[in-house]
Amino acid sequence: MDTQVSVRNFLVEIMSQLVYNIVNKADNVVNYSDLYHRFKQKTGFEMEEFLDLYGNDVSEDDLMDVIRDIPGLKFDEDDDIYVVDDGSSSCSHSKKLSQHRGKILISCAKLLIYKDETDDINKCFDESRNTALHILITLPGISDDRNLLKNLFNAGVNPFAVNEEDIKKNVIKENYIIQAIDILRKYNVDYDGDGCTVKDKINGFKETSPTLYKKCVELLFSKIDASNDNNDSPLAEWRKLRSCPPRHTHSANRLMNENGPTITVVGKFRYFLEEPIGFGAFSSIYVAIKDEQFNEESGTMQCRPFALKRIDKAKINPEEIKRETTALISLSGKCENIIRYHDSLEDTFFQYLVLDLMDGDLNEFVGNREASVVLGNGVEAVKQIINGLAFLHENGYIHRDLKPGNILYTRYPRLDFKISDFGLAKNISASSTMMSTRGNPFSTAAGSRCWMAPELVSMKSSEHTKQSDIFSLGLILHYLMSFGKHPFATPGDERPHVVERNIEEMNGNLKNDLHPEAKSFLLTLLNVEPSNRPTAAHLNKHSYPFLWSVHKKIEFLKAVGDQNEARNPAKYPNSELEELLEKTQTCEFIPWDEEIKDLYEEMTEAWSQKKYREDKVIDLVRFIRNAYAHREERSVDLQEQLENSVFLFKFPPLVVDVFDVVQQAGLHSRSAIKVALES
Known part of the structure; x- marks a missing residue:
């Protein structure tokens, strides 16, 4: 954009704020003649002179066009001007604050109005060599005045220019450099007034001032302006995505390279609120990324993708959130087949759990056309799920809600399965009597319909045991090996109450084309008598031919x-x-x-x-x-x-x-x- 046009737009924005404040101060009504007089009294300029650059004439019609475009003002037939309190104005401030802002804005305007005929806006400075930007960044609420900074940047203002005080000390103040970086970051400006990129400017400090270099890098990535709707972010080329499941790479890359209102930020994590990748009874799952470590050698920020589980506090017993977090912390990182916990955050309405990012759950896996090729005979997948459950049981936990939706998988870098969702998990080694009403409304037992043992479905017992986990394991493994078939579903009728009746009556229907070894193995797990079901530890020793x-x-x-x-x-x-x-x-x-x-x-x-x-x-x-x-x-x-x-x-x-x-x-x-x- 032409420098003169940008400077004029900057002055128009200043005039708009000054006029609004004059009208607001004059008991909310003023006529044009009075406004003209008050403006000159306040600024020292005729209104035409205020917008006149290089001797170009500014007509009264031009001025009226500017004034009539000011949000929050209204004109009557006699050209009286009113303030309309409808929230449409970005100029509205308290009278005390508006007076202070007015002085700063007038100081900025004077530098540009009195400038010689030059296209270099950076040569317009006061006696202390402060440019318009030096003055403007002291303005309260500057982050809300996007147009002011935008026009200065378009005119070529250099945020790294030093003032007289800096020159006298023969040093560039670190706090000013950091402030300038912050301004560029907020407005996604990639070049300063000298045509140097932000990245080059920061890299220039690497050898001369390592401390300043580190502070600039940390600033650039620690504060994310989610309100910025400019997708051409200068941060895009700085970020590098670490390993990510291919299914989610597109979303992760967008989170790295985009800014704007579509991105939600919680703590140091960015995610798309409108793009969940999964749902629980009272939660949603999102792809999230976090800037983790800056690589000084390559000059890139290493970003890592995660799964962000957002739990609605209003819909769930706080004890369940506490139980899941406690279980995750206790178990995390000790077994490769248990979902790994990385962090926990919360706000007024939601609890957030940061977990491993997986491709999806078992429901999605069995519906994938390539699943049969990837799965093979299923033995390795079965071993992984058994290993996860054995680890839980060995550490004194029963899961109590094993189902396909709580078995997650990833194909990258290899096919892996992990047990997740410990909201109903119970530490049977602790003296806990906590119960949950989540799950089957027709049973006092915790859990999910169609995936519980017969003793729980029939309500002969309301307490889960390790043996009931084993029965649920058998249901899940059949579902996996048969690519989506429940072993107690009646062909053509998979209604929950029908499935549960078949479980209670042990009216099973194992898939015919399963290998005999698989069938024998599953029948061992799906034994109606809990005491006859093998332990997870025994299964984990691969004690059955199928394994x-x-x-x-x-x-x-x-x-x-x-x-x-x-x-x-x-x-x-x-x-x-x-x-x-x-x-x-x-x-x-x-x-x-x-x-x-x-x-x-x-x-x-x-x-x-x-x-x-x-x-x-x-x-x-x-x-x-x-x-x-x-x-x-x-x-x-x-x-x-x-x-x-x-x-x-x-x-x-x-x-x-x-x-x-x-x-x-x-x-x-x-x-x-x-x-x-x-x-």
Whole structure:
């Protein structure tokens, strides 16, 4: 914008404030002639002269246009001027304050009106070499007068110019430099009057004045003007986002680079109030960023993304907020599968918890088209969730509200699952009798409908236990592995009361295409009798075939196949091991040799003296033991099949069937089997 135009706009703004204050002081009414006289008396200038730059004539019509555009003034037919108290004026101040402001504004105006014909506004200074900006920044309420500063900056004023006092001391005052930086920051001005960027100016202090450099950097990033609606912020190029889930990168980048009324600030955290990424019963979740550490070498501020949980204090028992915060502080950072707590803030209406930023919850994950590819067989995900629950239980907590919405996941940098939301968590190791009414309105137990154990649904018990957490875990893991199917939902009817009736009556409906090992595992968790459900600690030892590695499964089958009953069935006719195996699901694959035809033929041709009964499962287990014992003697193709664990794919229920039989027959303490189970 042309310097002369900007200076004239600056003077117009000053005149507007002075005229408003004159009318306001004159008992709220004044005619034009009286206004003209009072203005000259107050400023020493004719009104036309006040706006006259370089000898350009200013007409009476021009003046009237300026006066009629002043917010908060009204004109009658006789050109009397009134103050209208409708809140529209930005010039309204107390009479005492307006008098003080008037003196400062007139001082600024005089510097520009008396200036020589020059385009350099920075050469307009008083006897102490104070520029208009030096004077203006002493004005009370300057942060509200955006137009005044805006026009000075447009005219090229240099906020870093030094005054006479600074020159005499041969030093630039640190507090003035910091004040100038603050002004530039508030108004998103990237260049000073010499054309130097704010960043360059600050970097110039790095070697000459490290202390000043640090103070400027801290100022630049510690105070965020959320009212600024200019999105071309000079801070944008200074910020660098640390690791962030790809799903939220766009929002985080916008939070780094934008300012304005759409951004809400709490403490040192910025977030978009209108863009929640999740909801709880009485809370909302937002992506938030925080300026954390300035990297002096790169000259960038490291920003970190977080999840900001905003809890409505009016809608929730304060004890629940306290309980969640206490649990988070106690557990945070000690288990990678528990959501990490970073900070807690509050204001009059809300409590804020700052947590790890994740991609979403289990509900969102199972609805993702790529979920099946990312999840694989689900074992690693299941282990992570179990690990989180085991950690809770080991530290004396029960969760009491395990459900898909409280299991969070992220795919960056790897697929991770974490247990969250401890608003209902209870420390059973403490002498606490706190109860909550949140959750199922038809039950006195805390928790969420459709995700509670049968003893709670039926109201046989109102107290959660570790065992009830295990049942909820089973519901969640089925939901995960079946990509969104509740194990007690009636096909075509997933109404809560129907699901709860099925839980109470134990009318389950496990997904048919789940692997037999997964089904067996889930049924163990979903046992109607609480005492028969395994502990989280036991689960965390990976004590069930579904949680085993492929290597462990093969070693286990080899160990059982090496037992005397299997190696010499003729010497142990109708052994308990043999008879129990004949009652398993694996018998559906009889004759078993057809499933592994090439391998069976090659082995029996090489070892014709070894005979196998193709209708006996115990012989299949012995065959597996022998196949691996003599693997190096097989053809390359068959060695590859063994390497790829062909038996596990050809006979899906085999491992869990053998495992169950070993448990029933009490063979788990035999040395070879024990070693395999404990590996």
